[in-house]
């Protein structure tokens with residue numbers, strides 16, 4: 001597995017951030033600028049720049065990543081929520097270490 005990137009904020013937070021949950025090569029942290037009452041980020045320990053490159057994950061690890069996202073939402077008490085991945089600058093991505101946003105705790109259905 002490629003090692004952490006020295007210049008990557010999320011590689012640093014994987015190592016020494018405040019983890020809400022950690023298991024199986026994944027961690028969940030609270031977003032520093034929450035857009036909903038619950039706004040969590042799921043980060044894979046493996047550095048992959050963007051969802052565009054999700055095929056860099058072995059298939060079994062990619063499946064576990066999805067299960068980790070769902071388990072993190074459930075353990076946070078969410079039944080209804082939104083999962084978002086911003087892809088590339090034009091897609092709103094600002095940190096180039098793949099991450100999944102989990103947003104909930106308010107009605108999320110109003111706008112895309």
Ligand code: AMP
Pocket residue numbers: 009029030031032033034041085086092093094095096
């Ligand atoms: P994105 O725009 O999809 O790349 O998401 C990056 C997210 O990381 C944003 O929602 C930021 O608020 C969040 N963020 C940036 N720095 C930190 C940090 N130090 N701790 C937690 N979340 C952060």
Ligand code: ZN
Pocket residue numbers: 004005008009010011012046047048096097
């Ligand atoms: Zn990274």
